[in-house]
Amino acid sequence: MQYKLGQVFLNIFTKSNIIDVLFFLSRYKKEKKKIELFIQNFNINIPSFEQCYDYSNAKRIEHYLSYNIGKIMIQAHQSWYKGAYFILPYKIYMLYKNFKYKKGK
Numbered sequence: 001m002q003y004k005l006g007q008v009f010l011n012i013f014t015k016s017n018i019i020d021v022l023f024f025l026s027r028y029k030k031e032k033k034k035i036e037l038f039i040q041n042f043n044i045n046i047p048s049f050e051q052c053y054d055y056s057n058a059k060r061i062e063h064y065l066s067y068n069i070g071k072i073m074i075q076a077h078q079s080w081y082k083g084a085y086f087i088l089p090y091k092i093y094m095l096y097k098n099f100k101y102k103k104g105k
Contacts, residue, residue, distance in 0.1 A: 006066030006073075025077050065099045 004024070039046070052058065061067055072091050076084035 004070065006064070006068065006070035010066055010069065025073070028074070028077075065096070068095055068099070 069092055072095060073088065076088045076091075078084075
């Protein structure tokens, strides 16, 4: 989910459409509730992250810029009442700056 949100955010700069992010955040909230209800109703035991067959691929994706931007945006959305949206542009800028610095090495 973080990866998709990060991709939507990065596409905003090319399309100049910030409304897509707001729609995605509302869809994320609805999908998360549906998944939680499904797990509760059917008592599904989800395997740990390390036991998944594509664990190495998932670990590689965690270092992508779009994944990290999505992660920051979801954290800001979850703590909106603390003013996280005001700090969000700064966090994204610092993440981008660090990403470019690490990529240059």
